Amino acid sequence: MGTEERPPEHVSSLTEEGAPFQLRATSLTLLTLKLVDPAAPEFFPRLATMLSLAPGFYRNAPIVLDLSATGAKPPCDLVAFCASLRELGITPVGVQRANAAWERAANAAHLPAFPAGRAAAAQAAQSVAGTPAARVASGTRIVAEPVRSGRQIYAHKGDLIVLGPVSHGAELLADGHIHVYGPLRGRALAGMSGDKSARIFCRAMEAELVSVTGVYMVNEQLDSGLIGKPAQIFLDGDRLVQRPL
């Protein structure tokens, strides 16, 4: 499980202004459930055990059935299969990578076919199956050289520590905190996956933009008394706060 479904990224609006609806393309991330042997007797007990590890995460989750591994097996009754899935609290919304026989079975169960998506990183899938909100310390990334203009560094599931300067036009991203020991002149975005306790610390604040969980502040909004000084940025409720260090 845990792959990503990405329809085309473009956004189009086909309806005129004032219409009672708006038709737009959008990009969603969906879970997929890859069926290897859906007729196996232990299928539902084992699935139930796995879902119980993170019950909140899967509650009513829309899910796409990946049928690429079912091989040449004749299709099972997908109507009954989907009913059992719904009993476990997950909602099948479509299929992907189905052969012709399986696709007919999916049609009978009113499951549309999705184009094959790109799989998300295995690491992400694992942590999702475990404890979704926890931050793993081993994701911490230390960068010893200067971060030059145009470079982007992402500390996935951890903190980002930069020992040198961060130039204008460089971008630091972290799921956790960001520490910069040289001057911070580029962008710093902490709490990328929603950790509201993430903070940004720097020895000389000259950032173009700072952000925690998407709440951002551009250079013009920074306190002029803090420019060039040691500072920290954090969230207080939904408000971004800047304080001297």
Added chain:
Amino acid sequence: MAKVIVVTSGKGGVGKTTTAAALSTGLALRGGKTVVIDFDVGLRNLDLIMGCERRVVYDLINVINGDAKLNQALIKDKRVENLYVLPTSQTRDKDALSQDGVERVIESLKADFDYIVCDSPAGIERGAYLAMYYADEAIVVSNPEVSSVRDADRMIGLLTSKSRRAELGETMPQHLLLTRYDCERVEKGEMLKVEDVQEILAIPLIGIIPECPSVLQASNIGTPVILDEKSQAGRAYAEAVGRLVGENTPVVVPKAAKRGLFDRLLRRSA
């Protein structure tokens, strides 16, 4: 052991070609057998600055495509012993540069030359990438002005991550050359100070070339400015070449000359 030196900047118009011409001439004057290669395919300028534009028959692209031998494309300088120019094509574009073609040319030049100076085009695309990819050392040219400093910073980032040396895990010495330095405008605060530029770019400074009318004059007559020993810019380039070959002379920041009362009166009446 031949050394490949790229002259690069990111931004255009900061003085890359002037610098490539001056440095290669300076290296040859010191006795190193030197070739300077124009990588700015489609915007051929180096031959003009070097004053050999009327002797171009074959070019780098012809050599890469196998239409001419390297020796047929190399132009020997008439003023300085040991100095050669490898011009580029004016009719083609950067897509004509192939990675293995550039590698072949540079590898065969290494057998014959002490210094191979690559004059990079502006930008960070194919031409600039191939000009720096095989370099052993880089001269990053910047003016004391924010946009060229930012572009130079980007270029330094690429040199440290995308060059062959970087890919092999080796370090590449990089030197900052500050050009068009106008001390009066710096003192008025209209241009960045040397310390400010160095603070941002954080690579060693190899020289400061003052803004000087001799540079334009030299370009117009097709003589590398380093050959104009009376000009400030020419002398500054000669000192930079000295540092490039290992001389340990401190870089002196040019100061605006203090005008006396008499001078100011004269100037005002003029």
